[in-house]
Amino acid sequence: MTSSSFDRFCRTVPRRSVVTCFAASAAGSSNSGGDLNPYEVLGVSPIEGFDVIKAAYTKKRKDAERRGDEATASRLEKAYDKVMMAQLSNRKKGVTFGSFKVSKDIKFADKQPIVPWGPRFSKSSDQDTRINMAISAVFTAWVLIKQNAEYKPLQFLSFVFVYRIFEKLKAFEPPVSPTFTEDGEDPGRGVRMGKRLLRSLALVFGCIAFTSLAYTGLLNLIEFVGGYIPAFLYNNQEPLVTVTSALFLYIMASYYR
Structure with missing residues (x-):
C-alpha cells in the first residue's frame, strides 16, 4: 500500500501512538463475530473492491474442490458469506470509504428468494x-x-x-x-x-x-x-x-x- 493510500484510510493519534484504520471498521473487524477472519481466509485486504474479493474466493474454492478438501471449501464459503453480510450492512447504513463500495452482485442480497425452502445450488467436493x-x-x-x-x-x-x-x-x-x-x-x-x-x-x-x-x-x-x-x-x-x-x-x- 502506498503512503497516500494509507493516509486516505487511516489516521494516527499522536498522544497514544494508535493507528485507527477506518477500512477495517467499514468491512467488519477481523475479530468480530468469532475468531474467523474472513479476509485472512480469503487472502485479501479489507479495502479491496468486492470484485477482487469474489475472484479470490472463486479461485480458492475451485482449488479446494479440486483437492477434495471439503473443510477448506466450507471455511472459504463462511468467510465469503461474512464479507457479503458486512457489505450488505454497510449498504443499508450508507457507509462508504474511498473505493470500498458494495458490489452490484449483493445489491439485493437482503431480499428473500421466491422459494426459500427449495434446493440451493452448492457443489460438493x-x-x-x-x-x-x-x-x-x-x-x-x-x-x-x-x-x-x-x-x-x-x-x-x-x-x-x-x-x-x-x-x-x-x-x-x-x-x-x-x-x-x-x-x-x-x-x-x-x-x-x-x-x-x-x-x-x-x-x-x-x-x-x-x-x-x-x-x-x-x-x-x-x-x-x-x-x-x-x-x-x-x-x-x-x-x-x-x-x-x-x-x-x-x-x-x-x-x-
Whole structure:
C-alpha cells in the first residue's frame, strides 16, 4: 500500500501512538463475530473492491474442490458469506470509504428468494461426488439384480442420502455463537439439528415423490392419448422408480443443499 493510500484510510493519534484504520471498521473487524477472519481466509485486504474479493474466493474454492478438501471449501464459503453480510450492512447504513463500495452482485442480497425452502445450488467436493455416485450405483445394481425386493433398496437408499445431505448442510452452516443455559447446555443446538434433519428429509423424499408422480403421470398420459402401456413399463414400477430416484438423489446430494 502506498503512503497516500494509507493516509486516505487511516489516521494516527499522536498522544497514544494508535493507528485507527477506518477500512477495517467499514468491512467488519477481523475479530468480530468469532475468531474467523474472513479476509485472512480469503487472502485479501479489507479495502479491496468486492470484485477482487469474489475472484479470490472463486479461485480458492475451485482449488479446494479440486483437492477434495471439503473443510477448506466450507471455511472459504463462511468467510465469503461474512464479507457479503458486512457489505450488505454497510449498504443499508450508507457507509462508504474511498473505493470500498458494495458490489452490484449483493445489491439485493437482503431480499428473500421466491422459494426459500427449495434446493440451493452448492457443489460438493469431488470426493463426496464420487461417494454419492458409488452409493447410487450400488443400490441401482441391487434393485436391477433382485428385480422385486418390495422397495427395500429404495428405503435404504433414502436413509443413506438423508444422512449424506444432513452432513452437507452441517458443513455449510454459517458459524453461530452458542448460548448456554445454567446447566451448560446449548438449547439452540437441538433446534439447528432439527432444521437440518427436516430439510434433509424434505429434499430426499421430495425427490422420491417427484419420481413416483412422474411414473404415474407417464402411465396416465399414455392411457389418456389412447395408447398401449408397454408391459415392461407396467410390470417394472419398483426398479424404474428406484433407479430414477437414485439418479435424482445423486444429483441432489452432489450439487444442491
